[in-house]
Amino acid sequence: MIALNSYLPIITLNVNGLNAAIKRQRVTEWIKKQDPSICCLQETYLRLRDTNKLKLKGWKKIYQANNNQKRAGVAILISDKVDFKVKSIRKNKEGDYIMIKGTIHQEDVTILNIYASNHRAARYIKQSLSALKSEIDSSTIIVGDFNMPLSVKDRTSRKKLNKDMEDLNATFNQLDLVDIYRKLHPTATKYTFFSSVPGTFSRIDHILGHKASLSRIQNIEILQSIFSDHKAIKMEINNRKSREKKSNTWKRNNTLLKRDWIIEDIKDGIKKFRESNENENASYQNLWDTAKVVLRGQFM
Template sequence: MAGSSSHITILTLNVNGLNAPIKRHRLANWIKSQDPSVCCIQETHLTRRDIHRLKIKGWRKIYQANGEQKKAGVAILVSDKTDFKPSKIKRDKEGHYIMVKGSIQQEELTILNIYAPNTGAPRFIKQVLRDLQRDLDSHTIIMGDFNTPLSTLDRSTRQKVNKDIQELNSSLQQADLIDIYRTLHPKSTEYTFFSAPHR
């Protein structure tokens, strides 16, 4: 972070459901082995009544957005080793996004974790960015599972670049948002989850 010798690491992962205890255990072990400052997860499939299920030793700061049904669901987990003080939290009632604003290692930071619906993802993301635009600034990190390929490298050969994706990319550029993964890995085609079209 600017003016500081410390740094933070942020990971994101689509977990494709955490209702089974074995999956929660595997996630906890993976997070502990990676040892990030912050971990954002999508598609927890937890309901509002299930918030107590997501527990990881050394990770007491867990912010979740879950719906009424066992679908969607997102969470932002902050390591106990990380000096984090939240100042504002906004949750989607369906569990498709959570925004946490605060200070981390004495630096202001906004983290927005999105799990976009399978259909209409570009329009959904544009709407979230519009709804939260007053909260997003140059200290914002947006991550998650957008359920839409923003780059041609992220598309299967059968997928076309449609108008919605073009408009979303335009909106991201207008907001001065940068795809950090694509910047650091301009030719990579690796994913944390492969759906049938990508295999």
């Protein structure tokens, strides 16, 4: 039976192989316990001929990208509780990414699940996004194991980002994509992976979303998984919009003003407005009234 839940939970996890039957059983039990609407897996290591091994009761819609070797492999699982209708599927033959476009409860959604090996990960992701640029819009959610941090705060070494990483972040900005965990937790020091060499923790697993959809993000957190060397990330999207009747009356969502990232964005917006509109002939009241109009346009 299809359920119309208020929130749409999405989970992403590098499972580090699903060829062993006991491993698949543990993963499926974990997925059932977490009960997401969408589950994205990386490094399944399933070959093209083994895709039928990934089965889960209550999850008939399973989309995979694999190759002929036991490497890489990504999958997107859609719960039967969700009214998902697929429109198109794109994936590469290496099994490093899969993108599905469709509708959930009649709303457009694009999910891109990507795995980047640690060899030139930033360049690979940038090239992949460039190839898929025309498919990326405000309904896009990008998840996966990027094998790299996106900011200095994302690893205990506090090592500066190299040029490839900076270029990738610039690409994200051009596509209006945001690291949702860092946006909602600007000072958090939680990580998803431990590297024994050189002995550092880092957050290399990510969920990106479009700036226009940030107000619908209810929560995002890092979850423990005992069967993988990675931790999972779980995000909840407010899905009530799809069930509410359309109205021409705009109402402010006051709960947004309780979120730290919204407050910081408003402060930054006011600062930039003051810097670009310094005019000794304008009254403070006129500047403030104009600033409110600008900010309203940014956050409506």
